Amino acid sequence: MPAAGLALAGEEQSEAVIRAHAxxxxxxxxxxxxxxxAKNIRS
Structure with missing residues (x-):
């Protein structure tokens, strides 16, 4: 989601989006x- 979209979204909504990304x-x-x-165990 572009930064402009985040800025336009409600604060609570953008926070939820950021949390989902995190x-x-x-x-x-x-x-x-x-x-x-797993690779280290195999080798």
């Missing part, structure tokens, strides 16, 4: 860490 990023990081750990 959750997605954290999930991706966790998956990456898990993948790396």
């Amino acid at each position: 959750r997605c990023l954290i999930q991706r990081m966790r998956d990456a860490v898990r993948e790396r750990a």
Whole structure:
């Protein structure tokens, strides 16, 4: 979502969007860490 869209959205709404993005990023990081750990165990 573009920054302009966030600025136009209600504050509560944009906060929810940011939180959803953060959750997605954290999930991706966790998956990456898990993948790396699995590779280390295999090698």
